[in-house]
Amino acid sequence: MSNPLLQTHELCKTYRLGRVEVPVLKGCSMHVNSGEFLAVLGSSGSGKSTLLHLMGGLDRPDVGGGEILHDGSSLASRSARQLDRYRARTVGFVFQFYHLLPELSVLENAMLPGLVPGGVGAVEARKRAHELLGRFGLEHRLHHRPRELSGGERQRTAIARALANNPDVLLADEPTGNLDVQTGGEILDLIQEAHQGGLTIVMVTHDQRIADRADRSVQLIDGRLQPS
Amino acid sequence: MIPFLAVFAVALCVALVIVVISVMTGFLDMVRSSGKTLMGDVVVSYPIRGIPDYERLVAAITAKPEAAAATPVVDTWGLLRMPYPAGDAKESEQIQIWGIEPASFAAVTGFADTLKWKAVPEDTAADMRWDLVRQHASELLDGMSESQKVLLLRLTARDELDGATDDVVRRIVAKESPRDLQNRLGLLSFNLADITKVLGPEGIAVLAEAAPRLWNPDIVISDGLTLKRNGRPAMVSGLHVSKANLRTSTGDYAISAGGHWWMPRFQGTLTTLPIDSRGGLLEPESVILPFANEFSSGVYIIDQSRVMVPIETVQRLTHLDASERVDPDDPTRVLSTTPARATMVLVRATDGVDAETLQAAVRAAYEEFEQAADKAGRKVPLLGRDPGLGILTWEQQNASFIGPVEKERELMRTLFSIVYLVCGALIVAIFWAIVYEKTRDIGILRSIGATRIGIVHIFLLYGLFVGTLGALGGIGLGWLVTTNMEAIHESMSDPPLWLGVAFLVAAASMLLWTIWNRQNGKLLPMLLGVLGSLVLAGIGVGELLIRSSGGIVLWDPAVYYFTEIPHTVDWTSAWITAGGAVICSVIAAAIPAARAADIDPVGALRYE
Ligand SMILES: Nc1ncnc2c1ncn2[C@@H]1O[C@H](COP(=O)(O)OP(=O)(O)OP(=O)(O)O)[C@@H](O)[C@H]1O
Numbered sequence: 001m002s003n004p005l006l007q008t009h010e011l012c013k014t015y016r017l018g019r020v021e022v023p024v025l026k027g028c029s030m031h032v033n034s035g036e037f038l039a040v041l042g043s044s045g046s047g048k049s050t051l052l053h054l055m056g057g058l059d060r061p062d063v064g065g066g067e068i069l070h071d072g073s074s075l076a077s078r079s080a081r082q083l084d085r086y087r088a089r090t091v092g093f094v095f096q097f098y099h100l101l102p103e104l105s106v107l108e109n110a111m112l113p114g115l116v117p118g119g120v121g122a123v124e125a126r127k128r129a130h131e132l133l134g135r136f137g138l139e140h141r142l143h144h145r146p147r148e149l150s151g152g153e154r155q156r157t158a159i160a161r162a163l164a165n166n167p168d169v170l171l172a173d174e175p176t177g178n179l180d181v182q183t184g185g186e187i188l189d190l191i192q193e194a195h196q197g198g199l200t201i202v203m204v205t206h207d208q209r210i211a212d213r214a215d216r217s218v219q220l221i222d223g224r225l226q227p228s
Numbered sequence: 229m230i231p232f233l234a235v236f237a238v239a240l241c242v243a244l245v246i247v248v249i250s251v252m253t254g255f256l257d258m259v260r261s262s263g264k265t266l267m268g269d270v271v272v273s274y275p276i277r278g279i280p281d282y283e284r285l286v287a288a289i290t291a292k293p294e295a296a297a298a299t300p301v302v303d304t305w306g307l308l309r310m311p312y313p314a315g316d317a318k319e320s321e322q323i324q325i326w327g328i329e330p331a332s333f334a335a336v337t338g339f340a341d342t343l344k345w346k347a348v349p350e351d352t353a354a355d356m357r358w359d360l361v362r363q364h365a366s367e368l369l370d371g372m373s374e375s376q377k378v379l380l381l382r383l384t385a386r387d388e389l390d391g392a393t394d395d396v397v398r399r400i401v402a403k404e405s406p407r408d409l410q411n412r413l414g415l416l417s418f419n420l421a422d423i424t425k426v427l428g429p430e431g432i433a434v435l436a437e438a439a440p441r442l443w444n445p446d447i448v449i450s451d452g453l454t455l456k457r458n459g460r461p462a463m464v465s466g467l468h469v470s471k472a473n474l475r476t477s478t479g480d481y482a483i484s485a486g487g488h489w490w491m492p493r494f495q496g497t498l499t500t501l502p503i504d505s506r507g508g509l510l511e512p513e514s515v516i517l518p519f520a521n522e523f524s525s526g527v528y529i530i531d532q533s534r535v536m537v538p539i540e541t542v543q544r545l546t547h548l549d550a551s552e553r554v555d556p557d558d559p560t561r562v563l564s565t566t567p568a569r570a571t572m573v574l575v576r577a578t579d580g581v582d583a584e585t586l587q588a589a590v591r592a593a594y595e596e597f598e599q600a601a602d603k604a605g606r607k608v609p610l611l612g613r614d615p616g617l618g619i620l621t622w623e624q625q626n627a628s629f630i631g632p633v634e635k636e637r638e639l640m641r642t643l644f645s646i647v648y649l650v651c652g653a654l655i656v657a658i659f660w661a662i663v664y665e666k667t668r669d670i671g672i673l674r675s676i677g678a679t680r681i682g683i684v685h686i687f688l689l690y691g692l693f694v695g696t697l698g699a700l701g702g703i704g705l706g707w708l709v710t711t712n713m714e715a716i717h718e719s720m721s722d723p724p725l726w727l728g729v730a731f732l733v734a735a736a737s738m739l740l741w742t743i744w745n746r747q748n749g750k751l752l753p754m755l756l757g758v759l760g761s762l763v764l765a766g767i768g769v770g771e772l773l774i775r776s777s778g779g780i781v782l783w784d785p786a787v788y789y790f791t792e793i794p795h796t797v798d799w800t801s802a803w804i805t806a807g808g809a810v811i812c813s814v815i816a817a818a819i820p821a822a823r824a825a826d827i828d829p830v831g832a833l834r835y836e
């Protein structure tokens with residue numbers, strides 16, 4: 001465990017609203033080791049999602065605003081192509097609002113990441129989707145549309161999708177934020193199960209009780225991270 | 229739903245262009261091919277005064293390998309007195325008279341194929357048989373056996389004799405005067421079977437001798453091809469010269485009065501005003517000629533105003549025949565002779581030789597003809613010296629007509645490219661809306677690793693799909709409309725009643741259905757239902773209005789020269805149009821696709 005899997009260093013992100021600059025992250029430094037389950041705690045609007053998007057290569061930090069290292073190499077030095085590949089293979093996102101494609105069935109949604117460039121390919125993706133959805137208790141829902149599912153079932157589909165390409169790290173953004181306590185618990189069980197299988201997990205939440213499930217948690221306060 | 233609208237719009241645009249271009253191309257093709265049908269490829273013309281010794285010119289031209297055949301023509305204007313109506317009040321028509329040598333004329337032009345009548349039409353034949361039987365009644369009666377007379381009585385008396393035995397009928401026959409029996413012959417229904425039974429082979433032989441073409445259809449064609457009837461000179465008139473030929477809705481022709489006014493049964497009087505060598509008018513000349521057949525070239529103005537007559541006859545009518553000037557004091561002394569003249573020589577090119585090459589060859593032939601005449605001391609019009617003399621290809625002769633039509637077609641093409649722009653704009657708008665709607669989904673795709681190029685790719689493929697589907701649909705629609713042009717035009721010029729009624733019924737039922745299904749006060753289905761029924765009712769009412777005002781005739785043969793609307797698809801243009809539509813669709817789709825690629829995934833994913 002020489003290099004942490006993911007590491008941020010003095011990360012800054014500022015949004016611009018017209019002429020007003022809104023600094024959200026003001027120098028966040030943290031690391032996640034391979035196989036670790038890290039929770040990021042923070043109140044609403046503190047910048048948790050922003051941090052996750054940066055780590056997942058969906059967004060870039062401010063110019064000169066720190067760096068993100070994956071396996072020791074900086075994301076900033078990667079081309080757009082390489083970042084696309086990074087999103088496809090290295091990270092898997094799970095969102096608070098599931099974000100499934102409404103026109104596709106559960107199975108197709110779960111297969112989708114296998115089909116993008118760098119993905120595992122259609123055959124492998126189908127196999128994996130069947131396996132994951134089966135494991136998540138969705139085998140009878142394979143050909144349903146997302147709108148026909150309950151919130152918990154949707155989130156399980158989304159997790160299956162996030163795992164489709166066998167990523168190194170799962171980035172979960174309040175995966176239980178939209179669910180009741182019982183269903184949320186089930187989802188967290190799934191995530192923990194994946195963690196026990198060796199997956200690295202970064203989960204964002206504003207709920208201390210949920211954060212307690214993690215190996216370790218950090219707190220995002222006023223744009224900076226501190227251990228909690 | 230929305231993408232279907234795009235497919236539909238593309239299909240309509242493509243179909244529109246295909247139909248318009250096909251009709252115009254067909255029209256141009258008809259103009260071009262009609263030239264060959266009517267006049268061959270190159271025409272040597274010297275109007276009114278004519279080219280003397282034209283036989284030598286024809287020989288010089290046919291000696292050229294580029295020329296397949298050449299034929300002299302004498303053309304002039306005159307009056308044709310038609311056989312109808314009966315009596316003295318017969319109509320006269322202004323007519324273009326073409327004196328032709330039938331055999332060589334048919335070799336140069338498509339004359340043989342344009343002959344309309346391949347046999348006596350059945351209605352006419354019955355009418356003619358009736359005439360014949362009455363004319364030859366006494367002769368026929370003499371040849372009839374008693375049993376044939378009994379049959380005649382039975383056939384013409386109908387039910388009165390139904391129960392009577394042959395003996396009874398035989399007694400009645402004996403009592404009938406020959407006059408009564410002759411009248412009875414005129415009462416026969418003139419189908420061939422009855423006549424043959426009553427008259428027997430001998431009787432039929434009498435009729436066949438009097439009117440051979442009724443029993444041998446080949447004569448009808450050969451009469452037309454040789455400009456002869458019963459061995460005497462005859463004429464072949466254009467199908468629209470006679471007002472008795474009525475065009476039916478199926479595009480065929482019916483002859484008025486149940487086939488009675490079939491021109492080749494009658495004769496007409498041709499009258500011309502010959503011009504003397506100084507251009508003055510001479511006494512009118514006229515000649516009575518039977519009609520041998522009719523021709524239908526498909527070119528309305530020609531079919532309506534031209535009559536083919538043996539060349540010798542027209543030369544006489546125009547004083548272009550060979551003549552001698554004699555000493556007034558000693559009529560046996562010939563002072564000078566003038567050879568027969570022709571006002572045109574039509575030339576057809578050998579297969580594979582184009583009109584321009586042939587034109588050059590004909591010019592060379594004319595020069596040889598000129599030199600030979602010069603050596604022999606004969607006078608002929610001189611090439612380049614005599615402005616009246618022209619050697620022109622058919623296209624040159626009609627350049628003032630073909631040119632504008634070609635320009636018009638190009639103009640149409642250009643104007644209709646605007647249709648592509650409309651199509652493109654529509655696709656841009658529709659796809660833009662789709663991209664807007666799918667912003668979140670695009671963000672999702674990016675989050676799982678889809679590249680920007682990948683996103684562009686999706687929308688381009690989508691555009692290609694819409695464009696291809698639309699183009700194919702457009703080709704189908706265009707093909708359907710173009711090939712059914714005649715029927716569509718027919719239904720517009722004479723819209724059937726049921727169509728209007730059907731539309732009104734459809735409108736009413738749609739309205740009723742809308743009212744019936746007033747779904748819990750939803751406004752959109754109501755509005756669509758009412759609008760739909762209004763459109764249907766509008767079409768129905770419009771159709772009935774058109775019907776009551778006698779229909780719209782869009783293709784008036786008198787305006788467009790041809791009796792037929794072009795109805796073959798110009799496939800080259802069709803595929804080019806379709807390809808253009810596909811390319812336009814893809815290009816149009818590229819704009820929203822680029823926007824989709826530029827979507828910031830974080831912004832797209834942030835909110836539900
Ligand atoms: N595109 C943007 N432009 C301007 N401000 C933004 C933009 N995106 C986010 N912000 C602001 O940045 C801050 C952090 O947002 P973020 O979504 O990261 O918070 P969060 O911790 O995830 O909150 P929540 O718990 O409600 O999801 C918020 O105040 C938000 O208003």
Ligand SMILES: [Mg+2]
Pocket residue numbers: 048049050173
């Ligand atoms: Mg958030």
